[in-house]
Structure formats: structure tokens, C-alpha cells
Amino acid sequence: MPVAMSKERWLQCLGSTLWPSFLAAAVASVVFFASIDPETLRMQTLPDWDMSRMAGYTIGFFMFWAVGLFSSSLTYLLSGGGNRRHE
Amino acid sequence: MSKREDKVEFDVGMYAAREKIHPREVDGTFQRLRHLAVIVLLGIYYGLPWITWDGRQAVLFDLPARQFHIFALTFWPQDFVYLALLLILAALSLFFFTALAGRMWCGYACPQTVWTEAFMWMERWTEGKRQQRLKLDKSPWTASKFLRRGSKHVLWVVFALYTGFTFVGYFTPIRELSVSVATFGLGPWETFWLLFYAFATWGNAGFLREQVCIYMCPYARFQSAMFDPNSLIISYDEQRGEPRGGRSRNIDHRAHGLGDCIDCNLCVQACPTGIDIRDGLQYECIACAACIDACDSVMDKMNYPRGLIRYTTDNAMEGKPSHILRPRIVIYAVLLLALMAGTAYSLTQRTPLAMEVLADRNVLYRDVDFETVENIYTVRILNKDREARDYVLSVDGLPGAEVVTRPEHIRVDAGGTGQVTASVRVPREEARGTGHSIELRLQATDDEAIQRTNTARFHGPREE
Known part of the structure; x- marks a missing residue:
């Protein structure tokens, strides 16, 4: 079991999970929202909610980021993550 | 000065606390x-x-x-293809410049x-x-x-x-x-x-700072795949520099068995990623050329020729000729030019109008009277222009075909969408059989250049 992670290892862990998922989320948001209008989604799912398009984009982006982060974290964990000697 | 304390050790196994890098300011x-x-x-x-x-x-x-x-x-969202093209262009340019000039992107842009x-x-x-x-x-x-x-x-x-x-x-x-x-x-x-x-x-x-380049940047990891022995790199001339060592400025260092490197460590101090370029090409190097400028200034002071650390290629270092024109470069360049020309051409040919034609799914065809049959379509119009326009619809492809929309002039606001039901009428004799191709043409009333043509299917009564 890893003992307390050093600051550098933490940074590395964040760098190799937050960052790739951020990139993926950016691409996914662009592709997704280019073809789908968040306004249409809102009308079909939660028509009572008062949400602007900007809110739709932002929520969408963070959802993509969260999914990407989950996947990146699993990859980090399964590929040795904190115990791996970084090359 | 031959102290080694400036060199930052990345003891990766132990994860030693990272020392903050204070790059020395250099001019050149x-x-x-x-x-x-x-x-x-x-x-x-x-x-x-x-x-x-x-x-x-x-x-x-x-x-x-x-x-x-x-x-x-x-x-518009419908122009998504241009965004995809832009990304492809960006990626290709990166490949091209990396193969040609190494990590120019990292160091300068x-x-x-x-x-x-x-x-x-x-x-x-x-x-x-x-x-x-x-x-x-x-x-x-x-x-x-x-x-x-x-x-x-x-x-x-x-x-x-x-x-x-x-x-x-x-x-x-x-x-x-x-x-x-x-x-x-x-x-x-x-x-x-x-x-x-x-x-x-x-x-x-x-x-x-440099940790982004070292730990987070995907490009830093895969850029080496785009390198070849003719790519521009920053390199220390080991042949000329070694054996390194301190010396007085007045002696003939060659006679003392020394190379041109005086081991002043300025190249290390100047490096924003904290590496020693004299250890060879490393993936941490962002090709900022700070070490070149630092070293050149020292060479000037020592009255040695410049370029102990310089932009060069693997081939040149080994005394072989470097080639700029090589298959990889030519292929990237041709692809890049073709794509750019294609994008530019299609941008000039872009009509600020988009149309979608959907056939009525409920009825195949309808008899208007004994002589005429009609098909119903829903036409969706997107006016991508910055002013409102009127459009008229016309039809082609079957003899005697005509189209009726109500109203005849369809007005769509700037940046807006419009929807209209169009009925296409064709003489019964011409319309026999299913799946005729017809062309619906949408035309702006005030500008001939703004028009769109879509193909649709027209179905008539079975052949008798």
C-alpha cells in the first residue's frame, strides 16, 4: 500500500488524470454540442427548469470531464499508478 | 566554476522533492x-x-x-466540417514543423x-x-x-x-x-x-511551468516519433567540447588536452526545464535555445568559435549531409497545401443557405385530379446569412412538374430557420412508377448566387 504520497507524486497523479480527461472533455463537448443544442435537450427532458445555453454547455463539459476523469483514474490505478516508477 | 549544485536531480524512484528551477536570464x-x-x-x-x-x-x-x-x-453548427478540417490542418502542421524543425512549437509558440x-x-x-x-x-x-x-x-x-x-x-x-x-x-x-x-x-x-511539459504534455511524449536524423535539434557538440574543464583564458587548451567546453554550467542554469544538454537529447528539452545563447556568450568571451551548443541535425553531427527535402517532408507539405487550398476554395464557394427535404411518410402519393398526382414534402430552410431573405422553390427532373408552396415567397430571418410544406405535382402519365429522382431548388429572390439544390424521390401510381 502506498504510504502518504509526496507532493510530486500527487502532482503527477493529478497531471495524468485531470489533464487527459480535460482534453477529452473539451473535444467531446465541441463535437457533441456542435450537433446538439442544449436548449433542445432541456426542452425534451426538463422543460420546467430555467437554464441558459451557457449553463447547458458548462454542465455538459463538466459531465464529460467527470466521465473522463473516472476513466483516467481507473487507468492510472490499474496501470500501477502510484507504485510505478515513472519514466 | 564547476559546481554541480545547480543541477536539479529528478530522482524519480524516490520522488525527491522537486527543487524550484530559477532559470538564469540570458540574452542572445x-x-x-x-x-x-x-x-x-x-x-x-x-x-x-x-x-x-x-x-x-x-x-x-x-x-x-x-x-x-x-x-x-x-x-453554424452545420459548418462543423470546417472545425474538423481546422483540427486536421493543425495536426498536420504540427507533424510538418516537427519533422522539419523539431520542437519549434514548444520553444516559441x-x-x-x-x-x-x-x-x-x-x-x-x-x-x-x-x-x-x-x-x-x-x-x-x-x-x-x-x-x-x-x-x-x-x-x-x-x-x-x-x-x-x-x-x-x-x-x-x-x-x-x-x-x-x-x-x-x-x-x-x-x-x-x-x-x-x-x-x-x-x-x-x-x-x-516545466512540469506541465514534463509530466502533462502528450506532445512531448510522442514528438520523437516524428523526428528523423534530418530534423533540427539542439545539440551539444561532444567531439568539440570534451573533455570539458576549467582553464585560464590565455592557455592553449588543446595543448592541455581540453575540449572547448569550459564547464561553466551556464547552459544548465539557463535551462527552464533543468536539464544538462551535454547529456544528449532529452525529452524534457523544449528547444527554447536558452543554452545556445548562454554558451555562445561564453564562447565569445573565450574567443572560441560559437556553436558548441547549436541547432543542428543528427546527420550533421555525424558528419553526414542533412537533407531538407525528404519524402516525409514532401508528403506532409503536399497534404497540408492540398487541404489548405481545398478549405479555402470551399470557404469561397460556401452558400449562406442550407436546406433539408423530408418526404411525407404517411402517404406515398395523392391524386389531385384525373390528370395529376402530387407528393408532399417538408422543406426546412436555414438562412445562414446576416440578413433576412425571401426564397422561392422550384422543381426539375420530371416533365411538367411544378411545385406549390404557401406562401410562394418564403421569408426566413437572418440566422433563422423556416419550414414550409411543398407539394410537387406531376402529370399522371409522367409519374408512373416509384422512385423518380426530382431536384428541388431553393433560390433567394434578391441574389441569384444564393441557391441550393436537393434531390428527392417522387412516387407515382404503379405502371398499368
Whole structure:
């Protein structure tokens, strides 16, 4: 079991999970929202909610980021993550 | 001076605490080039949103309205293909320049490098040169240290916030945005993205710096795949430099068995990623050429020829000729040119009109009277222009065919969509059988160039 992670290892862990998922989320948001209008989604799912398009984009982006982060974290964990000697 | 204390050890196995790198400031041709690049690129970034074109912001990614304005062009979600093309072009250019000139991108144009450089300037203004900064790091918290550190952070934060503000200004008209900021009337999403981008800038350029390149950048990991022995790299001339060592300026060092490297360690001190270029090409090297400038200045002082560390190629280092024109370069260049020409051509040929034709699914065909049958279509129109227009629909492909829409002139607002039911009528004798091809043409009434043609299927009664 890893003992307390050093600051550098933490940074590395964040760098190799937050960052790739951020990139993926950016691409996914662009592709997704280019073809789908968040306004249409809102009308079909939660028509009572008062949400602007900007809110739709932002929520969408963070959802993509969260999914990407989950996947990146699993990859980090399964590929040795904190115990791996970084090359 | 042959101290080794400046070299930062990345003891990766032990994860030794990282030492903050204080690159030594150097002057020289390449550093001036880099400064120029920083000023030009940041100038574009901060200046572009303030340019007005045709009465509106020249570059505006209007997400709420789902339109992108770039000078005279307006893009819609339907123009997504151009975004894809742009990304392909960007990727190809990166391949091309990497194969040709190595990590030019990293050293001169990458936002990480550019903003880090700007943040380092601020650090230099407030905390002084490298030696002063190293001393400041070790000194206790005196008033002077507090003042210097404090003013650095104030500068950083203000600059980062302005960067975030400019970023949001690409998505919300920046003039209105500045009014909202001045009157504290900023909306929640704008506030959020402004702070988010400011925080990212501040963290990446102020603190993470070279760690972004070393640990986070995917390009740094795969760029070597695009290299070949003819790519431009920054390299230390080992043949000429070794054996390194200190010496007096007046002696004939060759006679003493020494190479040209005086082991002054300036190249290491100047390196923003903390590597020693004399150990060979390393993936941490962002090709900023600071070591070249540092070394050249020393060579000048020693009256040795410049270029002990220089831009060169693997081939040149081994005494073989370097080739600029080689298959990889030619292929990238041809692809790049073809794509650029194609994109430019299609942009000039773009009609600000899109149309979708959907056949009525319920009825195949309908008898109007004994002589005529009709098919019903729903026509959706998107006016991508910046003014409202009237359109008329016409039909071609079957003899005697005519189309009726109500109203005849379909008006669609600028940037709006319209929908109209069109009935196409064809003489019974011409319409026998299913699946005739017809062409529906939508034409703007006031501009002949604005038109669209879609193909549709027309179904008539079975052959008898």
C-alpha cells in the first residue's frame, strides 16, 4: 500500500488524470454540442427548469470531464499508478 | 566554476522533492526571437477580441446564439466540417514543423511556454535576477521579501485575471463584458469561466511551468516519433567540447588536452526545464535555445568559435549531409497545401443557405385530379446569412412538374430557420412508377448566387 504520497507524486497523479480527461472533455463537448443544442435537450427532458445555453454547455463539459476523469483514474490505478516508477 | 549544485536531480524512484528551477536570464539571438514571439502571440490573444468588423466583434464565438463569427465569415453548427478540417490542418502542421524543425512549437509558440515566459518576466521585475531569487528563497521573511513576493503575486493574479477576462471575451462580446465587470454585473457562468481560466493560467504559468511539459504534455511524449536524423535539434557538440574543464583564458587548451567546453554550467542554469544538454537529447528539452545563447556568450568571451551548443541535425553531427527535402517532408507539405487550398476554395464557394427535404411518410402519393398526382414534402430552410431573405422553390427532373408552396415567397430571418410544406405535382402519365429522382431548388429572390439544390424521390401510381 502506498504510504502518504509526496507532493510530486500527487502532482503527477493529478497531471495524468485531470489533464487527459480535460482534453477529452473539451473535444467531446465541441463535437457533441456542435450537433446538439442544449436548449433542445432541456426542452425534451426538463422543460420546467430555467437554464441558459451557457449553463447547458458548462454542465455538459463538466459531465464529460467527470466521465473522463473516472476513466483516467481507473487507468492510472490499474496501470500501477502510484507504485510505478515513472519514466 | 564547476559546481554541480545547480543541477536539479529528478530522482524519480524516490520522488525527491522537486527543487524550484530559477532559470538564469540570458540574452542572445534566440532569446530575442522568443521574446518577439511572446509579444506577438500575447498581443494577438489580448488584442483580437477588441477588433470590430462590420459593426460587431470581429472574432466572437457566440455560444448562446450558436454562431461563430470570424471576421467576414459566420459559422453554424452545420459548418462543423470546417472545425474538423481546422483540427486536421493543425495536426498536420504540427507533424510538418516537427519533422522539419523539431520542437519549434514548444520553444516559441506553445501557450505554456509563452505565458510562463511572461510570468517569469514579472518574477524578474519583482524578485530580481537568478542569484537574487535563489537568495530570496532561502532568506527569512523580512519586510523586503514580503514586499517582493507580495508584488509578484499581485502582478501574477492581476495578469491571470485579465487573461481569464480576455478568454471569456471571445465568447461574450468583450465590450459588454468589460461594462459588466466594471459594474459588478457579471453573470454566474461568465464569472465562473473567468476565474477558471485565470486560475489555470496562474497555476500553469506561475507554479507548474516545466512540469506541465514534463509530466502533462502528450506532445512531448510522442514528438520523437516524428523526428528523423534530418530534423533540427539542439545539440551539444561532444567531439568539440570534451573533455570539458576549467582553464585560464590565455592557455592553449588543446595543448592541455581540453575540449572547448569550459564547464561553466551556464547552459544548465539557463535551462527552464533543468536539464544538462551535454547529456544528449532529452525529452524534457523544449528547444527554447536558452543554452545556445548562454554558451555562445561564453564562447565569445573565450574567443572560441560559437556553436558548441547549436541547432543542428543528427546527420550533421555525424558528419553526414542533412537533407531538407525528404519524402516525409514532401508528403506532409503536399497534404497540408492540398487541404489548405481545398478549405479555402470551399470557404469561397460556401452558400449562406442550407436546406433539408423530408418526404411525407404517411402517404406515398395523392391524386389531385384525373390528370395529376402530387407528393408532399417538408422543406426546412436555414438562412445562414446576416440578413433576412425571401426564397422561392422550384422543381426539375420530371416533365411538367411544378411545385406549390404557401406562401410562394418564403421569408426566413437572418440566422433563422423556416419550414414550409411543398407539394410537387406531376402529370399522371409522367409519374408512373416509384422512385423518380426530382431536384428541388431553393433560390433567394434578391441574389441569384444564393441557391441550393436537393434531390428527392417522387412516387407515382404503379405502371398499368
